[in-house]
Amino acid sequence: IPSELPQQDWDQFTNSFVTNIGDPLHSASDMITNPGESVELKAKFSYGLVSKDLEEESIQVWIDNCTQTLRRLGTATTNDDGRIQFKLEGAETPPVGVYKVYFRVPGDNSSTTSVLRVVPEETKFVVFDIDETLSSEPSTGTLRDIISDGYNEAHRPGAIAATNIRRFHQHYQIIYLTARPYLLTDHTRDWLDRHGFAPGTLHLVQDLTDMVPMDSRAGDYKYDYL
Helix, strand or coil: HHHCCCCCCCHHHHHHHHHHCCEEECECCCEEEECCCCCCEECCCEEEECCCEECCCEEEEECCCCCCCCCEEEEEEECCCCEEEECCCCHCCCCEEEEEEEEEEEEEEEEEEEEEEEEECCCCCCCCCCCCCCCCCCCCCCCCCCCCCCCCECCCCHHHHHHHHHHHHHHCCEEEEEEECCCCCCCCCCCHHCCCCCCCEEEEEEHHHCCCHHHHHHHHHHHHHC
């Protein structure tokens, strides 16, 4: 895997000090596209509970091409918000399938992952909210996970079965669309997997103002995504 590669020098020497702030808090967005269509692969890189951004640093993008090897797609540079957008052109998009994407920071060998789903145009989806829908708690409760390891919110009775029936019996693709902040990406993935929810595309808020319920920001964010 990319994290087993040798570390490299930082593009920006000052970024070597950013890693002293705390553990990596990187996250990446799952994406959906059709065969032959281009797609933007997106990720954010930060450190510590304060989420200090990793700025102006090269990030390697790799994809698992389902042949027991990884293919390096290229490199992107983080902006002043610690984010990258790597455009995968249509000719480079793999055939129909589910692919793991790796984003590697060469300077310290930290990384994050996302899932790219390439689906036929006629594919049908069902969309689930998470907080107070699949989960029995509001998103503010899950924020405690940032400072409390092992926090595990409860799920509603029947929630797991509902996702699995839609996915495996009715043959829908699943989208988990939540107003949780990107800080909880890994926690949310782990929570869904640990409890046995059906596999699906996970989409969280990237702009923290979108999780605010006032002025319909969270609702507008979900509407725009759909």
